[in-house]
Amino acid sequence: MSANRARVVVTGFGATTPLGGDVTSTWSALLAGQSGVRSITEDWVDSVPVKFAGVAAVDPSEVLPRPEARRLDRSEQFALVAAREAWQHAGAPQVAPERLGVVVSSGIGGITTTLSAYDTFKEKGWNRLSPFTVPMLMPNGPAAWIGLDLGAQAGVHATVSACASGAEAIGYAMEMIRSGRADVVVAGGTEAAIHPLNIAAFAAARAMSTRNDDPQGASRPWDRDRDGFVLGEGAGIVVLESEEHAKARGARVYAYAAGVGYSADSHHITQPEPEGRGIIMAMTQALTDAGVTGQDVKHINAHGTSTPAGDVIEVQAVAKAIGTHPLVTSTKSMTGHLLGGAGGIESVFTIKALEDRVVPATINLANPDDGIEVDLVHGGSRKLPDGDIAAVNNSFGFGGHNVTVVFTTH
């Protein structure tokens, strides 16, 4: 661990997910092994081959004041709800505006707004569009609204790397604090992509589960009968802070955001590289960056999306880069895959696992696939050991993006 670099601590977190409208309800549902996946009832469901999704448990437009909600894309609504929870959880830190930053990402941005605005344009004409159409569809919109809400002036950013976007945002936020650009950064990911076009497009890529007769059993990472990912929606946000700043204000520290590693497969635009070289590189760099060894890592919140191609490659890479000993889980078995929001909520879950010393089990994992040597948590949650430990969150995205974030208790 480098001694002359600011250490980054986690002082707050928030989330709104298919399992609950906040972290507390989501976390207890995860520990209870509940699925947030449900049948879609909208009239467009007959036009797509997938008839279920991880719909948010609490509709954000019912939480936010109506005048505010109507100016926001659903991805922005989720982000603001989670960011406000995180900010309050952190004790609403007193920080100079020029020392406060935001890095919040989405994989697809305001696509529902884009599509519905195009319908309005075609049917009624340009002058019937909301003047807020552009800020609703722009992918930096969630970050920008949070920045406005908190008065952040140190820089407001939105890193985009498909399903690695949320984790990349947290990595970028860590680097903002380490480099001295900011004392406090609100970071994470959001996504609201449950729209027939997205489902159709992911189905066209043959990436989605079509287990229509058993929606809650559809997301089954590492199981022999997995047949694709399940689309989820929501947001997960953390408040990161320099250790010095957090200590000076007497803030409670939930974990250290100790290291981050990035790589690109440079192999195929959607398929994972079969040897997992890029994933190994991201994990190895993240451990080095965090100053921990593979033995220190006791838990991994895996990317584990339930696709036939990706799941086993990831855990084989884990065995090579870290070892077979960590308790590995995929919370996507319960939330579905939040795309750009995944790295946000799963970082929150990784931090909660360290705080409570417990790892939620992967559900629907009846028959683990061949070639898996790591310790997959299934059939019930498992305890983490006492003492100084580390945990890892992996996020990978279409385009070959790999991001690993390391959190520690010390």
Add this chain to the structure above:
Amino acid sequence: MAVSEQEILEGLGKIVNEITGIPASEVTPEKSFVDDLDIDSLSMVEIAVAAQDEFGVEIPDDQLKNLKTVKDVLNFIQA
């Protein structure tokens, strides 16, 4: 179909409340959108778009900037 000024006022009050959160009861004829109700120019565009849907009256941009009070809008819609 003739719509009374009172009906238009009530419809406008609902629109303003939906867009800005200002209570509909505060939307009275003598109020200025900018000075009294603190409504900015983009919100005025939103109100104009909603009013077009509600009352079927086109409000062009060059007219919109002349509609300074609630009474101005009532008169425009009734004209």
